Amino acid sequence: MKKYGLNELRKMYLEFFESKNHLKMNSFPLVPKNDKSLLLINAGMTPLKPYFTGQEVPPSKRVTTCQKCIRTGDIENVGKTQRHGTFFEMLGNFSFGDYFKEEAIEWAWEFVTKVLELPEDKLYVSIYLEDDEAEKIWHEKIGLPKDRIIRLGKEDNFWEHGTGPCGPCSEIHYDRGVEHGCGSPDCKVGCDCDRFMEFWNLVFTQFEKTEDGQYVPLDFPNIDTGMGLERLALLMQEVDSIFDIDTIQALLQKVCDMANVKYKEDPQNDISIRLITDHIRSVSFMISDGILPSNEGRGYVLRRLLRRAARHGKLLGIEGKFLAKLCETVIEVSKEAYPELEEKKDYITKIITVEEDRFNETIDQGLGILKTYIDELEKEGNKKLSGEKAFKLYDTYGFPIDLTKEILEESNLLVDEDGFNEEMDKQKTRAREARAESNYMGAEETVYNKLDASLESKFVGYDNIKYSSMVKVLTNEKEIINVLKEGTKGTIFVEETPFYATSGGQMADIGYITTKTGKFEVEDVVKLMGNKIGHVGVVVEGKIEVNQEAELIVDEINRRATAKNHSATHLLQKALRNVLGNHVEQAGSHVTHDKLRFDFTHFQPLTDDEIRRVEEEVNSKIMEGLNIITKEMSIEEAKKLGAMALFGEKYGSTVRVVNMDDYSVELCGGTHISNTSEAGTFKIVSETGVAAGVRRIEALTSNNAINYYKNLEALIKDFSRLLKAEPSMLIKKTEQLMEDNKKVKQENEKLKAKLSKGAADDLLNNVVDIDGVKLLAANIEDQDMNGLRNLGDSLKQKLGEGVIVLTTSKGSKVNLVVMATDEAIKKGAHAGNLIREVAGVVGGGGGGRPNMAQAGGKNPEKIEEALEKAKDVLKTQIK
Known part of the structure; x- marks a missing residue:
């Protein structure tokens, strides 16, 4: 059997399905969009849910992807076994109402036997026990003997998730040989041992499960397949575990070199080696998608993985910081498929370094706290540390329970593990409750979910602030309607609109929509799934009807003020990178007509001098009058220009680039002024921290900045009158008053x-x-x-x-x-x-x-x- 590398296998799979007229899509970011039920993407089909449910029209009816995924359900077992991991890549081919079982099965078999050349006599398949159709295809079309087609129950071979689309599945298994088996004479497909390894799951989504438990056949059934890339590499390279495949082995060996230990010599060391190897992969990919360490949500998952890896480095005897060096190996072996790793290399290593520093500080604090607990136990004559205190060490100071147990054992003390587990369960409950109850899509149901998936709106507002278009759909807050009457709040959908919808941190345009029968005030504009743009507001005169010709008029003063602030955020980001370093990345923004707010990655408060330098650089670029050119081009052309992209955004093959005379070049879909001089002036009014590693700047431009200076001038004049001093003497006068006050206080005391x-x-x-x-x-x-x-x-x-x-x-x-x-x-x-x-x-x-x-x-x-x-x-x- 030919041994293929992991990167080769990924390429072979995607190219095979491209040859079957599938659109190859890049991996989606690990942060889910419009899905409150998940912290992280955990399967290949997860980001494609809108296409399966019909809420969004897919870019092609046939799609293939290699999706990066993270699952942390078995995190406590990572390292302890050779099969558990948190990060993996999932290969998938998908049909949205196009081909079905026959093609899915035939192509899977062709890829496995003709492209990979796996021996047919070692291949088995499982099917759902009631799926006669699948058995017929496998036996009659493929020629697989019936004794190698195993029927299994709902738990094994039926895919469903609450209500919504579901269906039977068929899994392909590979017989790795008796040496991998459990020794039982009954060992067969479905056994928990490692002999018959399932590596490809073909899901036939052919039913809709209703609230009352009925399975209604879908008019257009779908195909959703998933194959773990690491597991496939394990089979093709004929190695024992995912930790032995080529790309992961390169990383694992780097861990061993740093620790000066050998793999598979000491079982305890092996746990730490595997854990570090797995966790640094997860951490590198999570940070490349904009996730930052924090104490909640996905940021907590990241922090936990990072700190577990750091702590196991200490157990292996690795001196000092080491995780950032390891992530360089992750980037090296994966950058071809995931270029964002190389693009964000400086940023990823900086985040890891800062977090590892913080962990080293907290673990030292934790050791001090644990020593205090031990002293208290000995004074009280108590032999057991409470679960609550053990959990505090774990949750606050990154102390895993086994480390606490180890240190306590040295003093002949125990820990209340039941109490610890109770606290852990409470935390899991809190985490579950923090994720909103959801439907199949994980998003809240609104009237917009009832819209026809084929409804689309085109934005024409880059060159227009007035435009005529046809009213296609009207909704009130509960249902789709034909008429919106005076005083009624609702949403208008048209074919083409000059109104910018809230996105990319820029707030929506406001204005009016008029028809021959009424006038509608636009208070907000929302961008919905499937390229739909909804104008939200209220009818202020008459009524608005479906199929009327409408005049859409954007508030020009509001649009222009917002554009000035938006262009200033681009200047600000570039200035911050120049002053602070290339680790600065946008972590969020909020741009309105009256101010701008910009969140960015940095690890300490800016000094007064840094704020002054940033402000001066932005103002100098405003005074230089840089031309702002926006142009659509391919993503490859944009990258050649050095265009910066936003974290967590998935860009299509064509992107819009905003270029400010090559000083700032960014991918951006927002509205901008045509020359930086139009911003007038720029003033930073505050700089604060909003999360670990994230700072926030609030600033003003144009008339808002001038008004700020006017108010400041009025304030100085008021103080001058109050203190009876000229503005130039205010500081001296204030210091004198403070000194007098100090003397009075001392005398009073x-x-x-x-x-x-x-x-x-x-x-x-x-x-x-x-x-x-x-x-x-x-x-x-x-x-x-x-x-x-x-x-x-x-x-x-x-x-x-x-x-x-x-x-x-x-x-x-x-x-x-x-x-x-x-x-x-x-x-x-x-x-x-x-x-x-x-x-x-x-x-x-x-x-x-x-x-x-x-x-x-x-x-x-x-x-x-x-x-x-x-x-x-x-x-x-x-x-």
Whole structure:
């Protein structure tokens, strides 16, 4: 059997189905679009759901892809076995109402036996037990003996996902030989061992499952096949596991070289080697699709994978940071099929390096926390760490449970694993609840789901702000209708529109749509699946009817102001890269008529000097008056020009490039001014952090920036009047006032301290004896908590031995302090326990150590009652 490399097999598969008139589509990003049911793309068909459900017209009725996928359901087993992994590539060929079972089966067999030349006598197929049609094709058309066609039940050979499209499937299996088997005489297709390996699943989507459980035949059945590329490579290269195939082996060997260990010599080391190898593949691809480490959602998945890999590097004895070096190998072996890896190389390595640094810091913190926990257990005489604390170490500090167990075992301690698992289940429940309940598509059902898939709208607004077109469809908020009456909110769909729909961070145009019978105010414009553009708003005059000729008029002032801000974001991104480095990538934007917001990847706040340099560079390019040329071209031409693309966006073969005299070149579908000078001026008004590794700049252009300066000027004038100083003297005058204020405060503190000292002497007259312990309980006027503590310290020195209870109030707030001397504590006094009961009288709570405690309350009218309570409580404490 010829041994093909993984990259060769991918190419062979896609070229084979291209020869069968399939459109080859590039892999979709790992971040799902319009699908709230998933964090990450986990199968080849997942991004194609809209084509299967008929919500969107496919670019071809026959499609083939190699889709990058991530599944983390078995993450705890990754490394421990040779079969589990989180990242994989899935080969697929799809038919959307075109060919069906016969062609799908015949082409699968042709590829397997003629192209790959797998021996026919080692191939078996499984089918759904009721699928006679599939058996007939396999036996009569293909010539496969019936004893190599195995019927299995619904669990194995029927594909369905709640309600919606579903159907039987047929899987192709390869007999790897008895040496891979379980030894059982009953070992056959369907056995859990590694002998009969399923490697290609052909799904025949021929039914629609209804809410009441009925299976209704589809008018146009579909084909959805999936074959794991790594699993196919394993078979073709006749190796034991996916970790032994050529591309993954190159990465695995790099791990071994870094750790100075050999694979398959030490089972414990092998776990770490496999885990790092798998996780760094996932991490590299996730970051290349714009996912950033965070504490929730897909960002949490990324952080978890990254930190697990870093921690296993430590177990292997790898010194220092190493993951960024490994990702270079991932990029090298995969860049031909996934050029985005090479394009984003600097960015990927930077993110990994920063996150690995953070992990090294947190793991050190975690070790310190765990040591504290161990000390506490030993003091308490407890032998078991609570599941809650173990989970905190895992969740906050990246400590896997086995690491916690290891360290605890060294001190002859255990961990409450049941409690840990309980906390883990709670987190999984929270994660599930965070993903919205959804239908088959994973998107919310709206009136727009009822629109005909063939309905399309064309945007003609780059060159027009007025345009005539035909009203094709009207909806209100619940249904498709023929007439929208005055005062009714709804959506208008036309054939061609000058209105820009919200996308790429740019907010929609506003304006009016008029017909001979009515006027509609456009408040928003939405871009829907299948190239549909909906104008959302309300009828302000008369009525709008289907099939009327309509005049669409965009608000020119709003459009122009928005375009100025949009062009400024392009200048801003380029300036940020020039000032901060090429790791800067757009992480989001929000462009309206009045301001722009730009999110970008960077790992620390910008300094005042960096902000100044960025602002100056943008303004210099505005003053240079760069021509802004927009042009459509092939994606290959755009890349040659060095055009920057947005993360997570899937671009077609033709793209729109916005070129600002070669200073900034970006792929962009938004509206722009024709020369940078039209932006007038540019002012950054804020720079903040919005997530780990993501910063946000808000800025203004043109009249909005001028108004900002005007308001600033008015503010300076108001301060000048208030401080009775010229603008040029404001800083000096303010510094002088601050110095004067500081002196007044110091004098005030001295006076208060003097008064407190005198008050302390007077208060000693209130001391009472409680069973041989002195108690001083008093209410003090006009003190804060700090003053109360200071007074307490002063009284303790004067009192010698005993207990002090002090209260003060301001408005409805009560503060309490209790102090106890060593001698009083020996006799049973406990400040923390005493204050807890006393604070309860004034409607509060608190606690503290035996010698000092503080609390708050909200019922000042009960202070006297609380002070009396102190006597009773102390009496019960004295032994």
